[in-house]
Amino acid sequence: MNDMSVTAPDKATTRQNILDAAVRIFREKGFQKARVSDIVSAAGLAQGTFYLYFRSKEDIARQICKKFMDRFTRIFEEDHEVFDSTSLSELHVRIRKMIHSALKTLKEDANAAEIVLREGIGQGGLFKELYEDLILSFIELLREKISMGASRNILGIRDPHTTAVFIVGLVERSFFFFMIMKKELDIDTIAADMSAFILKGLDPAPLP
Amino acid sequence: MNDMSVTAPDKATTRQNILDAAVRIFREKGFQKARVSDIVSAAGLAQGTFYLYFRSKEDIARQICKKFMDRFTRIFEEDHEVFDSTSLSELHVRIRKMIHSALKTLKEDANAAEIVLREGIGQGGLFKELYEDLILSFIELLREKISMGASRNILGIRDPHTTAVFIVGLVERSFFFFMIMKKELDIDTIAADMSAFILKGLDPAPLP
Amino acid sequence: MNDMSVTAPDKATTRQNILDAAVRIFREKGFQKARVSDIVSAAGLAQGTFYLYFRSKEDIARQICKKFMDRFTRIFEEDHEVFDSTSLSELHVRIRKMIHSALKTLKEDANAAEIVLREGIGQGGLFKELYEDLILSFIELLREKISMGASRNILGIRDPHTTAVFIVGLVERSFFFFMIMKKELDIDTIAADMSAFILKGLDPAPLP
Amino acid sequence: MNDMSVTAPDKATTRQNILDAAVRIFREKGFQKARVSDIVSAAGLAQGTFYLYFRSKEDIARQICKKFMDRFTRIFEEDHEVFDSTSLSELHVRIRKMIHSALKTLKEDANAAEIVLREGIGQGGLFKELYEDLILSFIELLREKISMGASRNILGIRDPHTTAVFIVGLVERSFFFFMIMKKELDIDTIAADMSAFILKGLDPAPLP
DNA sequence: GATGAATGAGTCTTCATTCAT
DNA sequence: AATGAATGAAGACTCATTCAT
Structure with missing residues (x-):
């Protein structure tokens, strides 16, 4: 100044x-x-x-990851009312929007995201706890919402927790594949395909 | 003796x-x-x-991972005719069987699996290439089968490759979550839920 | 300051x-x-x-030896016109001067010289190639000069190359003996005796 | 048997x-x-x-070198009456013969000779003492004989010890050069040239 | 605020030697 | 006599961190 x-x-x-x-x-x-x-x-x-x-090499790494994870969590939480939807079709719109904004956030800071994903999973273990907590909290959030949907009969799955794990895993690893391995992520397309796939998986209609 | x-x-x-x-x-x-x-x-x-x-610390790690990955690949390849199924219901049975045997193999050597998954993703990078090649080959195999299913109209997805990525990601991370993070994997249940979820995602019927 | x-x-x-x-x-x-x-x-x-x-233990040893050998080579090359002498008596003066300055240079950095001589010959072989190249180049230089002297009939030897080997060997090992083994080298005396001995060896007069 | x-x-x-x-x-x-x-x-x-x-790695090396050095010493001592010669021409014959047999012995066991020469000089120092003692004893032997020759006026050098050093150095390093570096040693020729060179160096006639 | 020279703990790897079979 | 698996001491090199300037 x-x-x-x-x-x-x-x-x-x-x-x-x-x-x-x-x-x-x-x-x-x-x-x-x-x-x-x-x-x-x-x-x-x-x-x-x-x-x-x-303070140390670990300190800066932790700050980078913490900041990224906080930002991502905030975005995610803002969107989570998606599962309050009352119909499958409304859910479809909302779920696509949520996945879209999650991918967008990840893509915007793809470098930090790669560090978090690799270090969070890798045995180096620097952020294993931090990262696994984050994943657990996403799963828990999703589980709650899915439970509500299931109780209102707009979702048809056996166990909300297991299903939450499926969805988080699918999203996480798909992002990893397209953005980090392939270095190319077309958010609109992937979000559309992903929400379609997940939606069908959640559909209360029985398998043929 | x-x-x-x-x-x-x-x-x-x-x-x-x-x-x-x-x-x-x-x-x-x-x-x-x-x-x-x-x-x-x-x-x-x-x-x-x-x-x-x-020969070295790296040598032994590589041998452990290589052996595990080879074993897993073999199991996977034995099962892959699953997608040759001619009906969705036959596919359902086969897909559950395939997922079951994949999870069984992973669980049987959960320690090696954990090393491979963590080191393969982690930036330490010892096996990054090896591991990413493996994932790519699974995705490619799956893509081919899904393409065939799609052409015979028993599967209803937009892009076989993207869908293959979804499935591989879902299975890999779910295994990671249940077996490695939670240390508890009920193969029968998870295989059933997983095949149901995936099957619906592949269902040619349009979303309601 | x-x-x-x-x-x-x-x-x-x-x-x-x-x-x-x-x-x-x-x-x-x-x-x-x-x-x-x-x-x-x-x-x-x-x-x-x-x-x-x-960079490494080898790096520093190589630097020490390289620097010493370069310095010695330079001194030697400055003096080498000694054999352009037109008479045996002029040659005598020049050869003594050359030997004197060679011994002086070696003595001035006797520690490095000892390292070079020992490591250069020893099978450890760190500098075997470097050192043997150096010796070869001295021998070649000497051979040329002796050839010229022989063609002008001021030197009487059968083969210039063999004679060059004799002289280099004599000087090298004598330095080694007096300076490195005995730790005492009277440059003036040794240079005088050495030039006298070599001069006689080069004398065109036949043996009695 | x-x-x-x-x-x-x-x-x-x-x-x-x-x-x-x-x-x-x-x-x-x-x-x-x-x-x-x-x-x-x-x-x-x-x-x-x-x-x-x-007993140990050092033990075998020492035995190899000791055996070789003993053999060489014996040969050398058998020949050393060479300097008892009463005339320069007789000396010429004897010195050539001595050098010839020294080179022959060295050549016959060139591998051991190379080990002794390299390890004896090299700083590894395993046989430094042993080898340097050997060299010293040769020099001393030679010095005695040269002294006798000088006192009988058939040799013309200033200091027998210095001259002995010259000769030993010349012979040793020339053998090293031809046999070990060049892998080719024509004993007859080298012995002739060497004895001629040395003889002139020992000649009582003054330099021209 | 910034610098960069100095530190020293931490680890892989080699290889002479021993000894139970 | 011979074997060869096991030993463990030794040493080069790396790099996060400190601190005097």
Whole structure:
């Protein structure tokens, strides 16, 4: 804000530079193989500077993941009233919208998402607990909603919990496949296909 | 059987002891954090002994994963004629059987499965390529079968490839959730629910 | 010169300290038996510091030897016009001067010379190729000059190449004996005796 | 000697097989890099067998070198009356003969000679003392004889010790060059050239 | 705020040697 | 005599973290 701020980058900027560099490096090499020296040299700073902004290598990784997961959780929670739908057709619209916004959020920060998914599942185990809690909370949320739908007879599944697991797994790994492995994710199409597939799976009509 | 065989373990036994110990340690700590010294002390051997049987820490991990993946691939390939079914009801039976045997195989060697799933996805990247190739080959196999089913109008999906991704993701992550996170997998129930869910998703009937 | 310069050694100083310590340790123990920990503790530094300055134990040894051999080669090449002499008496003066300066150079950096001579010949073989190439180039240079002298009838030997080998061997091993084994080398005397001995050997007059 | 000796190799044979294999391996890799496992597998035996015949890796190397050096010393001592010659021309004949037989002995067991020369000079230092003692004893022997020749005025050199060093160095390194580096040593020619060169160097006639 | 030189704990891997069979 | 599986000490190298300037 003052006239100094033009020449010297302020703390916030330097911090963000380090974060950006770290996201890139973590995604490329993974947490374990990424060196602090990789991050600082990508950010154009000296080794020691890193520790003025972050307590440790684990600290910055945790912050990156935490921030991403929080953001994703918020989006998800905003959308979750989707299952309050009273008809299957209304549900169809809402579910597609929810999947669309979830994929959109993931895609917008695909680097962080990749770090979270890989480190969360990988045995490195840095965020195993954090990540597994997140997944559990999604599953629980979904289970509740599915239970409600099932009780109103608009959904036809045996066990809401199991079904919630199916859906979360399907969405998570499909995102991983298209966005992270294939580096190409057409949100509109995938969201449409995915909601159609899931909807049928939830359909109360019995199998032929 | 004779009194000699009790005292001295032969090379095969020692090798298997190391493998068993390694599977345990890798599952507990992950490849990166597992030390060779952890493995040998779990096997009750000296450091150097390890290198009489395996070229390196990476070597043993690769052997464990390779063996498991080969076994799983074989099981999967034996079952894959499932989609040659001519009716949806026959398909239902076959698909449940296939999922059942896949889950059974995974459960039978749950430790190795966990290592493969975690290391295959994790950025540590030791088996990323190997694992992603495996997933791709499953998806491709499934895509072919689904395409055939779709052409015979017994399946109703927009794009066989996308659908194959959905199914593989659903099965993989559900196994991960129940067997690895929850440590409890009731194969019969899950296979039934999973095949029902998938079958509906594949149903040629339009959404209501 | 100011009070700051006393406290903190700069990178060049630290590097030189490591080099000095390494020369000492390599000479005492030889390359194979010298441990990096010996070098750093002789230099009063921590293990890791070594790797800030040198890529590996082999790297530093190679640098020490390369630098020494380059310096020696330069001295030798500056002097080599010695054999352009037109008379045996002029040759005598020049040859003594050349031997003198060769011995002087070797003596001035006797530690590095010892490392080069021992490692160059020893089967450890770190510098075998490098060193044998050096010897070959000296022999070739000498051979050329002797050939010229022989063609002008101021030298009387059967084969210039063989004679060059004799001379290089004589000088090398005599230096080794006096400087490295005996730790005492009177350059003036040895250069005089050596040039006299060699000169007679080159004399065109037949044996009595 | 008995009828068993045909089928099973006796101790002496096995011992010799190990020695032969060791000479080969030591020459190829040098003492430090040669592994006991290299030696036994070259000899077609098991690891443990080695230690039935030799106390340690160093032990066998020492025996190989000791045996070679003893043999060489014996040859040399048989010939050393060469300098008792009363005339330069008689000396010429005798010196050539001595050099010839030294080179012949070295060449006959070139592998062992190479090991001794390389390990004796190399910093590995296994035989440094042993070898340097040997060299010193040759020099001393030569010095005595040269002294006698000088006192009888058939040799014209300033200092017998220095001259002895020159000669030993010349012979040793020339052998090294032709036999070990070039793998080709024409004993007759080299002995002739060498004795001519040395003889002139010893000639009492002053330089022109 | 920033720097970057220094630190040293942590681990894989090699290989001479032993010993039970 | 021979075997070969097992041992364990030794040492190079990495990299997160500290701190004096």
